[in-house]
Amino acid sequence: MGLLVKEKEIVIPGEVVADGDAKPSYGTYKDGDKIYSAFLGLVETNEGYVKIIPLSGCYLPKVDDKIIGRVIDILMTGWRMDTNSAYSAVLSVKEFVTSRYGGREDDLSRLIAIGEYVYVRIIKVTSQNLIDLSTAEPGLGKLKGGRVITINSHKVPRVIGKKGSMVTLIKEKTGADIKVGQNGVIWLRAENPDAELKAEKAIRLIEEKAHTEGLTQTVEAFLQ
Amino acid sequence: MSYKRRCDGRGWDEIRPTEAKAGIIPNADGSAYFRMGNTAAYCAVYGPRELFPKFLQNPKTGIIRCHYNMLPFSGMGERIRPGGNRRAQEISLVMEKALSAVVDLSDFPNAVVDIYTDLPETDAGSRCVAINAAAMALADAGIPMKDMVSALAVGRVDDKIVVDLCYEEEAYEGGPVADIPIAVVHNTQEIALLQMDGEISKEELIRAIEMGRKAMEQVYEIQKKALKEKYQDA
Amino acid sequence: MPDIRENMLNLAALGRRQDGRGLEDYREPISVEVGISRSAEGSALVKIGKTVVMAGVKLAVDKPYPDTPNEGSMMINVELLPLSNPKYESGPPSIKAVELARVIDRGIREAKAIDTKKLCIVPGEKCWMVIIDLISINDDGNLYDAAGLAAMAALDNAVFPKLKEGNIPDYKEKSNIPIPLTKNILPVTVFKVGQYLFVDPNQEEEEGYDGRLSVAVAADGNIAALQKGGEDTFTLEEIETMVDLAVQKAKFLREKLKSI
Numbered sequence: 001m002g003l004l005v006k007e008k009e010i011v012i013p014g015e016v017v018a019d020g021d022a023k024p025s026y027g028t029y030k031d032g033d034k035i036y037s038a039f040l041g042l043v044e045t046n047e048g049y050v051k052i053i054p055l056s057g058c059y060l061p062k063v064d065d066k067i068i069g070r071v072i073d074i075l076m077t078g079w080r081m082d083t084n085s086a087y088s089a090v091l092s093v094k095e096f097v098t099s100r101y102g103g104r105e106d107d108l109s110r111l112i113a114i115g116e117y118v119y120v121r122i123i124k125v126t127s128q129n130l131i132d133l134s135t136a137e138p139g140l141g142k143l144k145g146g147r148v149i150t151i152n153s154h155k156v157p158r159v160i161g162k163k164g165s166m167v168t169l170i171k172e173k174t175g176a177d178i179k180v181g182q183n184g185v186i187w188l189r190a191e192n193p194d195a196e197l198k199a200e201k202a203i204r205l206i207e208e209k210a211h212t213e214g215l216t217q218t219v220e221a222f223l224q
Numbered sequence: 225m226s227y228k229r230r231c232d233g234r235g236w237d238e239i240r241p242t243e244a245k246a247g248i249i250p251n252a253d254g255s256a257y258f259r260m261g262n263t264a265a266y267c268a269v270y271g272p273r274e275l276f277p278k279f280l281q282n283p284k285t286g287i288i289r290c291h292y293n294m295l296p297f298s299g300m301g302e303r304i305r306p307g308g309n310r311r312a313q314e315i316s317l318v319m320e321k322a323l324s325a326v327v328d329l330s331d332f333p334n335a336v337v338d339i340y341t342d343l344p345e346t347d348a349g350s351r352c353v354a355i356n357a358a359a360m361a362l363a364d365a366g367i368p369m370k371d372m373v374s375a376l377a378v379g380r381v382d383d384k385i386v387v388d389l390c391y392e393e394e395a396y397e398g399g400p401v402a403d404i405p406i407a408v409v410h411n412t413q414e415i416a417l418l419q420m421d422g423e424i425s426k427e428e429l430i431r432a433i434e435m436g437r438k439a440m441e442q443v444y445e446i447q448k449k450a451l452k453e454k455y456q457d458a
Numbered sequence: 459m460p461d462i463r464e465n466m467l468n469l470a471a472l473g474r475r476q477d478g479r480g481l482e483d484y485r486e487p488i489s490v491e492v493g494i495s496r497s498a499e500g501s502a503l504v505k506i507g508k509t510v511v512m513a514g515v516k517l518a519v520d521k522p523y524p525d526t527p528n529e530g531s532m533m534i535n536v537e538l539l540p541l542s543n544p545k546y547e548s549g550p551p552s553i554k555a556v557e558l559a560r561v562i563d564r565g566i567r568e569a570k571a572i573d574t575k576k577l578c579i580v581p582g583e584k585c586w587m588v589i590i591d592l593i594s595i596n597d598d599g600n601l602y603d604a605a606g607l608a609a610m611a612a613l614d615n616a617v618f619p620k621l622k623e624g625n626i627p628d629y630k631e632k633s634n635i636p637i638p639l640t641k642n643i644l645p646v647t648v649f650k651v652g653q654y655l656f657v658d659p660n661q662e663e664e665e666g667y668d669g670r671l672s673v674a675v676a677a678d679g680n681i682a683a684l685q686k687g688g689e690d691t692f693t694l695e696e697i698e699t700m701v702d703l704a705v706q707k708a709k710f711l712r713e714k715l716k717s718i
Contacts (some may be wrong), residue, residue, distance in 0.1 A: 010452050011327070013363050014371030014410050022458035031372060036411070037327070038370055040363040040451055054430060055455060056254060057366020058272055060331060086286070086335035128333050147465065154366070156478065193469055197478050211455055248509045249596045262496055268541040274616050291540065291548060296591040297498035297514030301629050303589050306537055307550070340541035342593070346493040360476060446669060 002177040007045060010211070011037040011076065020048045027052030042211055055211060059085040059153035059183040061131050065122045066140070068148065068181035069133065070131055071115060074108050081133065084150060089131035091120060097135050117143045117187060119179050124147065143179065146189025153184035155210040159203055165217065166206065173223040174199040198223070227399065228384035231392040232261075236438050239376060239388040244356070244450035246364045254365020256450070258357035260376070261390055262347035267357035268340045269365040272329060275336035286329030288337045290319040294356055298346045300391065315351045321356055322375065322407040322417035328368045337367060347409035348391045349377045352405050355417065360447050364454070373416055374443040375407035380424050385432045387439040400424075404432055408440050463651060463668035470654035475663070480533060481656040482703065485509075488714050490607060492615040500616020500637070504608040506658065508598035510542075512715065513590060513608035515616040515637070519627050520587040530577020530585035532610065534563040534592065536605065541660075544596035561685045562606050565674025569682035572613070573638035578628045584625045586618070588637060601662040602672055606645035607711055613637055614715070643682055644711050646704040647672040655700060657707055673698045675708035 002020030011017055017028065018035040027039045028050055037043070041052040061067075061083060069081030069089060078092040091112075093101060098111055112118060119140050124132040135141050151159065159180055160167050169179055176190035176199035186203060190196040205222055209215055234240070240261030249255035252268035259265075275281045292315040296303050319341070329337065339361065341354040352375035359373040376388045382399030394403050403423030409416050415433070424432070469475055479485070485507025495501040498514035520531060534561040540546045551559075566572065577586040590612060592605040618630040649656050650669040659667060669690035674683040681701065686692070692700070 010455050012372060012448050012451050013369035015448075016411075027368075031411075036370065037365060038368050041366075054366045057368075058253065058366060086274060086332050088274065114618055152366075193472065197476070249510075249541065251596050251598065252541070261505075266541060270540075270544050273544075293539075295495075295512075295514060295537070295593055296535065296589070297495060297501065297516045300497050303516035303591075306535065307589075308548075331714055338540070340539065342539055342541050342595075344501070344593075345497045347497075379567065 003043075003045060003050065005043050007043060009043050010041070010055070012040050013037055013044055017043050017052070021048070023049045025049040025051035027054060027201060037093040054154050056152055057154060060123055061085055061089070061125050061129060062182075063122050063125055065182040066119065067122060067144070067183040068117055068119050068179065068185035068187055069156055070117050071112050074114065079108065079112055081120070083131065084153070084181075084185050087129040087131055089122070089133050091118065091133040091135070095123070095132070095134035095136060103109040112142055116147055117185075119143055119181065119187070143187045146158070146177070146187055147196065147200065148185060148187050149180065149203065151184045151186060151203065153182065155207045156180060156182055158215060159186070159206050161216070166219065169216070169219065170199050170202050170223065176201070227384045227396070228387065232390055236384055236386050236388040237435055238437055240390065242443065242446050244446050246360055246451045246454040252361070252364060252365070254361045254363070254367070256357045256360035256364060258353050258360065260349060260353050260356075260388065261381050262345055263343070263350050263353045264345045265343045265354045265357040266349070267354070268359040269337060269358075269367065270333040270340075271337035271365075272335035273338070277335060280336075281334040283333050284330070284337040285331030288320055288323060288327055288329070288339060290316040290323070290358065291338065291340045292316045292319060292351065293340070293342045294346055294350070295344050297344055298317070298343050310338060314353070318417055318419065319351065319358060323358055323362065325409055325414070325416040326369045326371045326373055327362060328370060331368070331406055337362070337365070341349055348389050349405065352376045352407070355407050356443060356447060360451055363451055365413065365415050371412070372410045372444060372447060373407050374410065374440045374447060375405065375417060376436060376440060376443055376448055377403055377405045378432040379403045380428055380432065385428060385435055387436050402428075404429070404436075406433060406436050408437055410444050413437055417448075431445070462646070462662055466663060467652045467654070468605070470651060470656070475656065477660065481654060482707075484658040485660065488711070489718075490611050490714055492611055495635050497571070499619060500612045500614070502608045502611035502615060504604050505613065506600060506604045507605050507660065508593040508596055509600055509713045511601060511604040511608045512593040513605070513612035514593070515612045516589045516690070517592070517618055517627065518587045518589065519584055519621075519625055522578065522582060522585040525583040526574070526621070528578045529574040529659075530587060530588070531574060532563070532567060532572055532588045534559045534566070534590045535611065536592045538594050540598065545708055546594075546597070557685070557687070558601060558605060559592070561602065561672050561674070561683065562609055562639070564683040565606065565645050566609065569643045569674065569676055570643050571639060571641040573640050576638040579621070579625050588613075597661070599642070599662075599664045600647065600658045602645055602647040603658065603711065606628045606674070607715065610642060610644060611715055613639060619667055642677045642712065642715070643674050644708045645672050645674045645683075646707045646711065648700040648703050650688070650692070650696070655703060657703065671697065673701055675702035675705050677712065686698040
């Protein structure tokens with residue numbers, strides 16, 4: 001295939017990345033026989049396909065993503081949540097797993113108050129990006145204590161690492177409890193404030209160096 | 225009479241000393257600084273985010289909104305009263321149209337991308353500098369774009385066609401002047417902004433735009449280099 | 459839920475902050491750059507951590523106020539740009555911008571830091587008006603200290619334009635005459651959460667504090683203006699400690715001004 005730039009090279013919108021029989025994939029478009037980048041991002045190829053991994057940009061909600069949302073309003077039968085994207089989402093009380101719900105007369109703010117964070121799964125996204133959420137799965141639910149930080153959602157895969165290896169490394173070295181939302185919102189908590197800070201700094205380091213080689217070694221060295 | 229030598233000694237097709245930097249405002253989703261000569265702009269991009277009031281929303285696509293603002297001390301004369309004016313509104317509008325040519329927000333129905341450009345110092349060509357900063361900030365914000373947009377002013381000073389006019393040239397009194405801000409989409413070379421004030425023949429206009437397109441390549445390269453540098457430093 | 463105030467309190471008990479600083483530590487780096495806008499008569503760009511504030515001084519010729527015919531005047535304006543933080547909107551100055559402008563204005567005005575008598579051109583007829591615009595470029599907290607530092611640096615950097623016939627300023631021709639400054643005034647804001655005092659909050663910490671006291675401090679350690687903010691009340695002992703801390707921190711910030 002006719003890749004015109006190097007693998008992992010940084011390109012800007014409109015830059016020609018390939019021609020010939022290369023096939024356009026995410027973050028690219030084809031015009032004539034050339035493939036162009038539609039983002040500021042890294043070039044990646046796989047079996048003849050060329051795609052761009054954006055280096056920045058806002059989160060676009062997808063079904064089955066686990067995200068961390070913040071309650072911004074309380075509705076009749078659920079909560080409106082900020083999703084760190086262009087769209088807010090609704091967690092219906094039917095989808096919120098709790099034994100404390102007292103039925104229709106109950107005040108929902110007793111269960112989750114405005115400003116609180118919840119680890120949720122996206123169960124529906126419409127064409128207009130109306131979003132429904134659920135906590136019906138082990139590990140999901142309200143987040144208590146700790147701190148919440150926000151990173152660029154495109155860097156989340158690096159924070160998680162292959163099969164969760166990166167986040168496991170941080171957890172092991174710092175003893176912190178960490179939940180990483182696909183939307184770039186990350187919750188962490190450790191008994192020791194130094195450990196919590198160290199875990200945050202490790203995540204910030206990954207965000208900053210996400211596009212560089214040897215990231216695991218960099219993070220390992222930092223955590224030593 | 226004839227215009228013999230540019231007031232700052234540049235060649236007719238030469239742009240002013242230009243510098244750019246991406247990612248200078250950490251709070252923003254994307255940002256950039258762009259300077260040409262004595263005209264400088266900061267730009268911050270926020271979004272896509274929810275658009276209010278709701279009646280402005282477009283259910284088919286996200287939209288962009290430009291906010292061009294000269295800071296109170298950015299004029300060479302008296303202080304400029306803050307709060308905007310009709311000129312700033314018009315420039316915001318033409319910026320929006322120029323940038324819309326490359327931005328694709330079809331994945332973001334009902335949303336908005338806000339583009340704030342604030343200029344601490346202006347001499348001439350401020351809308352072009354603002355567009356150059358804005359195109360970089362949009363790319364830095366990870367907004368889907370089919371291409372980059374670059375801008376500069378071309379024009380006529382007396383009997384000469386020149387690119388990137390400075391203030392003295394805009395205000396030249398020895399003969400007729402035309403000031404033509406243009407923006408160009410890089411790959412297609414199509415014109416995304418075109419305004420003109422002054423006096424020029426059609427032939428000269430076409431010649432000026434062609435000369436501008438060539439000089440624009442330097443502006444584009446500076447934008448491109450600055451965007452990549454942000455990640456090479458890290 | 460991760461409550462910012464509660465988190466701050468827990469850490470403060472250990473003498474710590476969420477970003478690892480001690481209670482009395484400023485963020486790093488702190489930098490002051492002057493002459494960043496050639497169209498201004500004086501300008502400065504101040505960075506404290508990720509907070510960035512710009513100051514620009516413009517000088518205009520105006521008629522003196524009737525009650526001070528032999529003096530020029532001064533005005534301070536603050537623009538909290540939507541560019542600098544998603545929480546700001548376009549439009550007329552918010553109360554936050556007005557308060558910030560007033561606190562810095564009063565510090566400089568009450569200490570008579572600018573010798574306004576020397577701004578007189580023709581008594582009763584013409585005088586210089588010094589206008590300082592303070593602009594947030596990236597608001598990551600503690601705009602007070604950053605803006606105060608920027609205002610002082612820009613004033614120090616400013617020179618008068620030359621005067622044309624009829625006492626009209628020629629903005630293209632700068633003189634080498636500086637603005638007559640008699641004192642160096644820096645505002646330092648001390649914050650309180652629970653019983654703990656701290657300085658230089660970042661954005662997040664500004665969401666969680668209980669009270670604050672801005673103290674405009676002169677180089678000799680005297681104070682020129684005060685402004686209490688927040689809903690909490692202070693004891694006299696607290697005020698004493700807060701002023702002491704402000705004086706000490708003003709000295710620290712003044713060093714940053716000297717190094718430019």
